[in-house]
Amino acid sequence: MPTMPKNKRAPWMPAPAPAWTHRNRWPGYKLNKWKEASAQFKILNPLCSTPGCNGATHSTDHKRPISDGVDPWDQSNWQALCYDCHKKKTVDDRTRAQRRPGKG
Numbered sequence: 518m519p520t521m522p523k524n525k526r527a528p529w530m531p532a533p534a535p536a537w538t539h540r541n542r543w544p545g546y547k548l549n550k551w552k553e554a555s556a557q558f559k560i561l562n563p564l565c566s567t568p569g570c571n572g573a574t575h576s577t578d579h580k581r582p583i584s585d586g587v588d589p590w591d592q593s594n595w596q597a598l599c600y601d602c603h604k605k606k607t608v609d610d611r612t613r614a615q616r617r618p619g620k621g
């Protein structure tokens with residue numbers, strides 16, 4: 518009886534899930550604990566924390582990115598950001614991480 522080679526996907530099977538685009542994505546974002554804490558934070562902070570922006574809060578952001586090794590649950594490191602400011606900060610964080618020089 519012929520079988521499919523293991524590394525080949527049968528045509529009727531769904532395509533594999535795409536890889537994360539954000540390589541440092543913290544797995545805690547998937548937890549209900551985070552979703553609830555973030556929703557609460559956004560209720561308390563309905564406006565973007567960028568000075569002069571005043572956009573509606575879209576995301577709970579970590580001021581210092583988690584990839585820096587900070588505690589993700591430390592709310593003193595949280596800030597409310599609107600969609601545009603969060604997008605911009607994410608790009609800035611990634612750019613900074615790429616530019617970060619070696620230790621020393």
Ligand SMILES: [Zn+2]
Pocket residue numbers: 565566567570571572598599600601602603
């Ligand atoms: Zn904003």
